[in-house]
Amino acid sequence: MNNSPSLLPPSGEGFLPGLAIDLVIFGFHENQLKILLLEYKNTGLFALPAGFIKNDENLNDAARRALTERTGLHDIYLEQYYVFGDVTRHDPTPLEAIMLGKGYVPSHDHWLLRRFVSVGYYALVDFTQAVPIPDLLSDQCEWHDLNNLPSLMLDHTTMVNKALQTLRDNLDHKLIGTNLLPETFTMGDLQTLYETILGEKLNRTSFQRKMLDLNILERLDKKWTGGAHKAPYLYRFKG
Amino acid sequence: MNNSPSLLPPSGEGFLPGLAIDLVIFGFHENQLKILLLEYKNTGLFALPAGFIKNDENLNDAARRALTERTGLHDIYLEQYYVFGDVTRHDPTPLEAIMLGKGYVPSHDHWLLRRFVSVGYYALVDFTQAVPIPDLLSDQCEWHDLNNLPSLMLDHTTMVNKALQTLRDNLDHKLIGTNLLPETFTMGDLQTLYETILGEKLNRTSFQRKMLDLNILERLDKKWTGGAHKAPYLYRFKG
Structure with a gap:
């Protein structure tokens, strides 16, 4: 895989402006519940896997694509649970640090440093089936025990907590078709x-x-x- | 109220690009359930009340502002229920017709005619308490019986149906604080x-x-x- 940050689109061309997707991917196996996090070693930051929406792409398809890109998994149950749209979540500092650490010097009005509204999705997978793959800016993509998470970037801890609450509230109706149990x-x-x-x-x-x-x-x-x-x-x- | 379409911002400046809000405002009173619709007389079109998000405004605050602008009501329970983001929902024809009917000739790349992703919210109010107010492009804002809705613009019928399903699924937890019942x-x-x-x-x-x-x-x-x-x-x- 070519992990070079030079692959980053220099402008936001081709993508819907100002709109992102963040994925809370819960991984279950036997008695363990984990979530998938990206790590940016040069800054010590951790973040949820994210995605952008192509101009000619359905929002839900963009989320499925991002999930497949990070896990190698297809046909996974994925659900919108909340749109994070507060002004206070706009803070270009961490992403700027990550880009600089990767040798990429962004302009101050770089599209990735602008305000984003993010649609939160959660998925539930068997973590032994996934093959975690970092994205262009991250160094590692790994499962982390939900009871022992590192500090997360921006409002990502809030995103995880709200996804977990939604999953728990809806558990009775949401397990069918998740492939977390064998057929019988x-x-x-x-x-x-x-x-x-x-x-x-x-x-x-x-x-x-x-x-x-x-x-x-x-x-x-x-x-x-x-x-x-x-x-x-x-x-x-x-x- | 000045209803002139000349008040329309000529560019999208000041608003988040490509992102809208649509409101399914359910009105209850005695045995009736209604929703609030805008009517565009020159085209015969009906639509849900909508809104845009200011650059320095929280998403949920923009939804509350839109609700207040259309109903005169404050402190109303309002909930995100789904983000509508399919490519197929992009159809500039009806809005172009509405603008032309109002004597406003938009350029072909006018910001209102581009693709929008829309965050759906629903609210539940006592319809006798509301004072419906049309927006800049519409002629009327009125309650319509849920069992007898006119054809709605774009995917707005889908939006109503999904909001109603969400409301019904969550009814046991959602009535508290809606002010639909007297205190006792x-x-x-x-x-x-x-x-x-x-x-x-x-x-x-x-x-x-x-x-x-x-x-x-x-x-x-x-x-x-x-x-x-x-x-x-x-x-x-x-x-």
């Missing part, structure tokens, strides 16, 4: 996923009752475990 | 509001059980109706 799974697998995303232990009996009341699960045969009793039922999401 | 109300008042927004009749017993389970209501004294029995309890939303 036990109630225990589902509870582990909930507990990891919610960050708390749940009562087994009431969790099972709530899930069955939601009417989103189809019960299949028992899982063959060798022994005859205590074999858990398998479920899948209704189509 | 009966379970019957609340059920009427739900039924009107959901567009369907609800079972009285299960509605009451669900509302009490949500733990958002505080029960007060019975409503004094003159007769001793069958007086309904009054409730208010917990603070």
